Amino acid sequence: MFSASSVPQRAQFPATRGLRLADAPQAALEGFQMFAEALPCITWSAGASGVPTWFNQDFHRYTGLNRRGAALHGWIGCVHSDEKATITRKFAHCVASGTTLDSIIRLRSAEGSYRWFSARARPYRDADGAIIAWLGTLTDVDDRQNTFEANTHVAKALMQAYLSKKFPVAKGLVFDTYYRPANALERLGGDWYDVFELPDHRIGFSLGDVCGHGIDAAVKMGEAKQAIFLAACLGVPAPESVLQQANKVLFLNNHDASMTTAIYGVVDTVRETVTYASAGHHPPILAGKRETVVLPNHGFPLGVEEHMPPRIKTHEFSYESGSTMVLYTDGLIEFSHDMLEGEARLLRAATESVRRKAANPAKFIAEHVLDDASPRDDIAVLTLSFQNE
Secondary structure, eight states: OOOOTTSOTTOBOOTTSSEEOOSOHHHHHHHHHHHHTTSSSEEEEEETTSOEEEEOHHHHHHHOOOHHHHTTTGGGGGBOHHHHHHHHHHHHHHHHHTOOEEEEEEEEOTTSOEEEEEEEEEEEEOTTSBEEEEEEEEEEOHHHHHHHHHHHHHHHHHHHHHSOOSOOOBTTEEEEEEEEOSBTTTTBOSEEEEEEEOTTSOEEEEEEEESSOHHHHHHHHHHHHHHHHHHHHTTOOSHHHHHHHHHHHHHHHOTTOOOEEEEEEEEETTTTEEEEEEEBOOOOEEEOSSOEEEOOOOOOOBTSOSSOOTTOOEEEEEOOTTOEEEEEOGGGTSTTSOHHHHHHHHHHHHHHHHHTTOSSHHHHHHHHHHTTOOOSSOEEEEEEEEOOO
16 A cells, blocks of 8 residues: 555565465455455555555545556555655555554545544465565544544643643742653643742742542642642641641542642742652652762651541751752652662662753653653653752
């Protein structure tokens, strides 16, 4: 279906890849064409080089192209311009590697409108394992794709509303963030970060993780984030009291509150101190010019007990110029199921970000910890860089 004429037509591949034809490959191909005409989707075949040789009648009825018009590269004119180059490149790669094509394209109808189709193709091989043809389908998924895009738009707007976009300006204090949801398709997750100015002009910050993924976790994340924000802005004194008050609010709104780990803290740029408390969250990191340390953390997660026992403790430290405080959710260090290795990577990455004076330390740290991994949990990173010199 997609031209890749530069690929040798009889390149050898392991016989286990693709579908294997036995003793009469040409007869099998003809049998496929007869069977394909009865399928409720567009079907097609191409030669070993990827040049199309046949389309079923559904294709001709949908596109309005006759056999001559669809031959060789004529059919490519029906693919939407936004996907044309991508699908051609993908199929050329499949032909070269002998792998399956699986993609989404828009195809123009005879009336000139476009619909979304799932494009799939697999190699057919002879008894020696050499590819002799490509057989594929185009399945109409327009309704599903349009629904997905609408949901994605809503999800994107929801997350943009939940996550801080603009940070308060404070002398000698620079913020950076990184966010990566587990549900990459919907861009929804249960992790958050937040930075805001308090009524007394100090800077408040929070970061947390609601158990779960998707829309439910995102909604509960918004509730937890807002509960901490309101408690802080209403003048609740110590960070531990802010978290305890937020916990009460969560149970007032929902007696089946989800377990949420969180850190809330305050930066005082006059005293050059950070005061914070943790509700069951991973300990923050403080990376400095001389050393990188794991800061203490105590306390139960929010949503575990309606009347939270006084196990959350407030901690305070003085910061030095050139250091960076790193807050993160567990997806950053648990993606490999080896938390010790994840923590070691995090410490190294935080140290290196300070040494290199990374322009975007949160992104720098996340990318160096994850490397090429594909984590299955949400990830949020918030860094506070102190630059008083």
